[in-house]
Amino acid sequence: MSENNEFIINESTLNKLLKEKKSSGFESKTWDNWFNSLFLTKPTDNSQQLMEKVVYNFFHSKDFEDWIKNFALNLNNIWNEPSARKLDPSTNTTYDMKNHSAIVIGRGPSLKKNNHLEKLKNSDYKGSIICTDGALINVLNSGITPDLFPNFYVVTIEPYQIQTTLYDDPIVDKFGSKINGIFSTLTHPDAVERARNAGIKIHWLHTLFDYNEGKKSINNLSSLMVRAKKNKGLPAIQTGGNVGTSCWFIGWKILKCTTITLIGMNHGWEEDDPIETIMSHGNMFEAPIIDKNSALFKKLFPKIYNPEFKSTCILDPIFQYYSSALKEFISRSPPELTTINATEGGSLFGEKIHCQSFERFLDEFNV
């Protein structure tokens, strides 16, 4: 570089750069955008990179056959039922981008601790409700129903049969016909069928995980099969590894919301949660035997301080993985999208995350 801040390159080098910039999907973006994207391909967060590699290898080897089987069994319904794109309101003349908002409801402990469902039920909130499948039965039983909130969505992305139980309840049968369901093409067919039998309107999308591997990736092959009969492809979302992050992406990319508020999305444990619960990621497996005073324990289960809510929480390795990914994606979201963490605790804070109480959000966003 010269003393005048001039970056001197050959014309052929510039042409190569232009070609690479175009092929990366950044043809109409600034050079600064493109350079920053290149730096992101080499994450500085080694810990996150390692975690993603482990998860990818683990699930690719463990679940590959189940994904294919689920997709094959879903395919006829995917051909006959609508794309999640049908839920995109932006072509509707009544779509008000500025005031188009959604509340994503996870099933974190803050829901109960902060009485958030009761506060929501008693509010005049008129935006969309995007409910994680794991929270659905509790949310409906708490009075947050499509009768009060007509724009009510539920999301399932996980491919396991156990997701069926999340729809297997009389309260789901009661309100199902007024709920829009958004399902991954890899969802277990029993779970989709249970939701369908409850009257939930099924909408399909792809969940991205190996599209970077090219033509022979499952994502690409499944999209070709969908388009073999359907005129158009389906939207494909980043899941961030969990349904809560998927709901945030659906709020942004499918429902075209410009404000997305998170409740029940702690992505961490309360300090007073039983240690066995924390160590077993909510009793999902047997807690490993680790000396609680060891350095390993402190690495696996770090305590973090949330300066926005002036609270602390404890992460386990899975929440470290989920939280880091979601925070990264929120930091990469466009300026027109506002993300509000109204969970009032947990690990989600930082760049482009506005932390405020749920009560204040409901007061301010009463449109």
Next chain:
Amino acid sequence: MKANFSIKKNTDLGKKLPDVESSTNKEITEEEFEDFIVKAGAAGSFMVFRSLKKEDELGLDEL
């Protein structure tokens, strides 16, 4: 050929809050995480999608 790069100062630097108390040398290792995820994975989870096309990581309108 010359190309000028106008440099904009990054005002966001320094605003980023340190979130995790653990320092770099306390970061979880691959083996430690693998041991944990293998146990947890049996109960269900999914993965983060990464791509050389960074825009793709935020989703595709149609696939």
